[in-house]
Amino acid sequence: MNNVITGYRQAISHVLESGRRFANTLACFNVDLLIDLPESDEQIIWYPKYRGSKKTSLRYLLNEAQWYMMKTRDPEFIIERGGKIWETMKDESGLINSNYGYQISAHHDIDELADELIHNGRVDAWIVDADNAKLKHDTVCNNVVRIHSNRDHLSIDVWTRSLDLTFGFAYDLAAVQALAYMIASRAGLTSTISTVVFHVVNCHIYECDLDCYTNVTNDADIFNGVRFIDTPYAGCYVDDLADLITPVEGYAPVPLFECDSTGGHIIEYPDIHSDKIMHLVMYLTDEINGDAVLSEISRLLTEYYTEPDTRKAMSVFGDQRKIVVWYQSGVWYHSPVFVS
Numbered sequence: 001m002n003n004v005i006t007g008y009r010q011a012i013s014h015v016l017e018s019g020r021r022f023a024n025t026l027a028c029f030n031v032d033l034l035i036d037l038p039e040s041d042e043q044i045i046w047y048p049k050y051r052g053s054k055k056t057s058l059r060y061l062l063n064e065a066q067w068y069m070m071k072t073r074d075p076e077f078i079i080e081r082g083g084k085i086w087e088t089m090k091d092e093s094g095l096i097n098s099n100y101g102y103q104i105s106a107h108h109d110i111d112e113l114a115d116e117l118i119h120n121g122r123v124d125a126w127i128v129d130a131d132n133a134k135l136k137h138d139t140v141c142n143n144v145v146r147i148h149s150n151r152d153h154l155s156i157d158v159w160t161r162s163l164d165l166t167f168g169f170a171y172d173l174a175a176v177q178a179l180a181y182m183i184a185s186r187a188g189l190t191s192t193i194s195t196v197v198f199h200v201v202n203c204h205i206y207e208c209d210l211d212c213y214t215n216v217t218n219d220a221d222i223f224n225g226v227r228f229i230d231t232p233y234a235g236c237y238v239d240d241l242a243d244l245i246t247p248v249e250g251y252a253p254v255p256l257f258e259c260d261s262t263g264g265h266i267i268e269y270p271d272i273h274s275d276k277i278m279h280l281v282m283y284l285t286d287e288i289n290g291d292a293v294l295s296e297i298s299r300l301l302t303e304y305y306t307e308p309d310t311r312k313a314m315s316v317f318g319d320q321r322k323i324v325v326w327y328q329s330g331v332w333y334h335s336p337v338f339v340s
Helices: 008-018 058-070 084-089 100-107 110-120 168-186 207-213 275-284 290-306
Strands: 003-006 020-022 025-036 044-048 122-126 142-150 153-164 192-206 222-227 248-251 312-317 321-328 331-334
Touching: 003 008, 008 025, 008 192, 008 207, 025 207, 044 168, 044 248, 058 100, 058 168, 058 222, 100 122, 100 168, 110 122, 110 142, 110 168, 122 168, 142 168, 153 168, 168 192, 192 207
Parallel strands: 003 025, 153 192
Antiparallel strands: 020 025, 025 192, 044 222, 122 142, 142 153, 222 248, 312 321, 321 331
């Protein structure tokens, strides 16, 4: 079992107490973050009301939802509505990669995902691929969303390269719930989501945001929510949604059960010729050509050294079995292996 953290507040405390300095952040690696959502008889998209001293913006959440449903790589819509961070993510053409609506639609048909959920009780929605996994400007953070259907409840696992607890987490949590409800609705299911688990390689708080977590009295486990049917994810669009929607209030208590999710892990590979690299290759050779893996890792390493400004480089291997591998700040990482 990996390092399982239950609740958003505990995740913040864990990073503040145990994080190490890494690329202008306090970061912890190999973290499973389990969020136990409030019980409801409606399909509610939940989000933490506060992130330290910052209040989560329902207005921005709904604008981001509208932007995702536009399925575009053009960030101007969300930049004009408060998402200034996207300005820094643009590539040479002025486009970005982390519009999750665009990426999901590029990889999947929602009706096919719904059919798979009905027949298998589980479906994997892939976001990362060989093309978007090694880009300089905006490498996608969430790689795979796995949705489980179990009687009256849904649960979600998200395999995540990088998770910013101050800004990214709240809106990512909302987005993966929305995806699950979109697929469930197409499948004719009215199930509600009980838990979301983020399997995170790099879970962090930026150093410039640390002041948000000093002398904070707000309980970070208090959740607000918005009804799925009131959001752009369900086809609802009004110019000023946040002025018309009353947030649903809820509270997520610490669950009394243990997380039995498969989890992710991190292994450091400082040298391509090390035993650890060979361990990775052996780990994959049941279904993937080991020489091809070594060749691709060598290529990524060469790319890193010839382009020092490239901070991240990743790739996806295999047809039956998939693995995400990347190199960041002098260290190799790899995601869990998924059998598709």
